[in-house]
Amino acid sequence: MPERQRADARRNYARILAVAEQEVAAHGAAASLEQIARVTGVGSATVRRHFPTRRALLEAVSRKRIEALAARAHELAGEGDSRDALLTWMGELVAYCVSARGLAAVLVDDGAGSDPVHENACSAAMEEAAGPLLRRAVRDGAVAADVTVADLIALAVGVVLATEHHPDHGTRADRLFRLTVEGFSPLR
Structure with a gap:
């Protein structure tokens, strides 16, 4: 404003x-x-x-949560095991999206990112914030090299949107997120 x-x-x-x-x-x-x-x-x-646009409204409503998630990513970027740091952040992203109705919809990649007028500022902020977490995990061999932050955000959003009508939305979203982790993490 x-x-x-x-x-x-x-x-x-x-x-x-x-x-x-x-x-x-x-x-x-x-x-x-x-x-x-x-x-x-x-x-x-x-x-x-x-x-x-509806997205502009949802982005404004979600701004504080996006800023908190970005700050959390920066906080985790230098802590402990890189895989654990990334998974902690991803789990918090899922939990935030569950608790903040509308946040998952704001993070949906609608392909408009190449058009600056319709850029998804929330998604862009998340990609920038989580980049160091992911790069560190890839460097450490904890995550496959071809995984992108956009992939991780899409995964979190997909889990949240797929479970939003479940009676125990948070528990179901967390369970599906934990199950999908095995899909992008190498076996230890």
Whole structure:
């Protein structure tokens, strides 16, 4: 949000974002933009002016969690066993996506990354943050050399989206994640 915007525009942005956080928590990525506008007390055009796409809204709602995940990746990058560090971060990514409805949808690779107007800023932040973790694990022979951070994010997102309607979503997502780890980790 640019600081040079009028005070009322900054207030509208903050109110819209606060309501959007509640709506996404309740309804996930499918939260209604019209409902957000209604609850906020602004027109849907105002919501769309601040958040021109659903992805832009979801990215804004998810920003704090993305920043926390990025910080955690940096924290783990120099710690202990490289495989354990990467798997810890991946497990935390899955857990965050389970607890933060809509976050998995923000991280979905829609192929628009080559178009800067539609770049997925959350995915890009995760790729940058997890890069050192993955490179270290590959260098140590703990992960196959052809695995990319985008692969790992897609894996986490796939697990979360595949289990989102399960009665025990978190436990099921964690179980599937742990099962898939054997697919990208060499046998020890």
